[in-house]
Amino acid sequence: MEKQKIPIALKIKQILIIIVAGLIVILFLTPLVLITISAFALPSDYYQIGKVIPTHFTVNQFKSLFFELQAWKAILTSIKVAGLTMLLSFIIGLPAGYALSRYIFPGKNFIKLLILTTRMFPLMILAIPLLIIFMRIGLSDTIWGTSLAHTAMVLPMIILISSSILSSVSVDYEEAAMIFGLSRIQAFFKITLPLALPGLAASAIFAFIISWNEVFVATILTLTNRTLPAHILKTAMASPDYFKFTAGFIMAVPAMVFIFFIRKHLVTMWGISLK
């Protein structure tokens, strides 16, 4: 069989796409690569003028960051805060998302708008009053306090995302389950949730990452129980430059790894129109 010839215009188009995609990749990856290399660079290499790419590597910065500057404690706090945020935002957000996706009720659109308006105010305005309230009720400088603040931040997104994901699961499946012997709640957990799980898991990780990366509120609300970004802001930023790269590397890696795993679901999370 004769090989089919690809028209020249189509070939040019393909090549152009590859070039543009390549440029975008370089644009995004260059800083990451530089951070990674510098994070492991030997201080003498790093400070040597005329040497752009270090050639000698060490893990000493990691050691001192983790142990002397007690980043391990901050990482632990961060995991706790982010996990708690994830949990809280789902306990509140999932039923709300379900209601928005399944029911028609008066004022539905207004409520949706209201959910979004909570994101309208800059955090700087909210943070100080929040701190004062938290100090009064004894939540300042606690894991719960930071988690609650983070939950308030991610909740609008979790509600809208989970409503969109649940809308993508046909109501018929749930109603069929109700006909064949389950209550609405049972039908939700047995039929709808398993079908929505990949998307919901992705949005949970999303909530985790937002909390993991959040620095402003965490810095203001805590002194001793600091999350990783707040801790780094306090310690590593006052240290030599190569420490900053090491800290940046520690910050970026978990988020990158998570996003890598959920990338398939990012489209479902935002792609389906909000009914």
Add this chain to the structure above:
Amino acid sequence: MVKVRIKGLNKYFERVKAVNDINLEIRPGEFVVLLGPSGCGKTTLLRCVSGLEMVTAGRVLFDEDDVTFLPPKDRNISMVFQNYAIWPQMTVNNNIAFPLRIKKYPQKEIEKRVNWAAELLGIDSLLDRYPTQLSGGQRQRVAVARAIVMEPKVLLMDEPLSNLDALLRARMRTEIKKLQESIKVTTIYVTHDQVEAMTMGDRIAVLNQGILQQFGSSDEIYHNPVNTFVAGFIGSPRMNFIEVEMVSQNEVLCLRAKSLVVPLLDEFKDKASKLSSKRNYILGIRPEHIYVTGRAQKDKVAATKGKVYFAELLRSDTVVHLEKEFGFIVVKSPGDLKIKEGKEIEILIDLLRIHLFDKDTGNTIF
């Protein structure tokens, strides 16, 4: 077998009356079809019976049990959905077994019943497949198998055939009807397709705008429609409706629309005596009750002439649109009729099979 009674059922969606004061009594083991155009409330009525929709007023009774406020799971019903709604994360086997597992049947009994239902529907070779690996027709069968597997009190079907192609639909029509006859379950079947209604229903409830128009056998509904809506909705092509006035010619009561004069037979004298020449009436004649002259020997006919405007050559039938001063008369003739557009022909109206409606109310006079 259960008797289903629907008493004074109302369902409002905010201000819209989707179902308006409906009373129905369905006999044990009966196959009742809810028929009507889209938006007539037939699906809403079915969902009220299923419990998926909460009624605004009225009650639903299965035998003597009031189920109006029971959740669907406690009603002992099953349902076939328009989009099948078989769960994609389960195999065919698990889909069909699901209702039994929830009701905690013993494993042996589950296997027995699943096999029985699967064999009945001819899907016993597909039990290990997932729904995505099935064709539309096969999914439909799985949905039906799941619905009958636990021998429900009432079987509800919501336009179950509307997503199938024409050939498969015709086959499933017969199969579902035969299946219902063999397992004798009280069935409520929603459709907008009059062919499904006529062929499957023991009785048909015709709905329009949330109101029950007529509830009767297909024979009653076809031959004695209660109003112009039922008369026009049942039958294909649609019944001819001609606005007429009452006149007396040679001492015979006649219905007249311009040049068309239809004398009333003695059979209708009683009912016609109440008619007044001042009111307006609508004459209804089904296209199959009008004949092209020379094609049939009939007495008791009224003849009229008209120009052929258009002829639909379906080959099995020929549907002629005849142009008159007041509009068109549609005539259904056997397919061997060869006819040219623009030609003047004579038609004969079967005087025994005419219908008369009050123009203002739309109600049937005879």
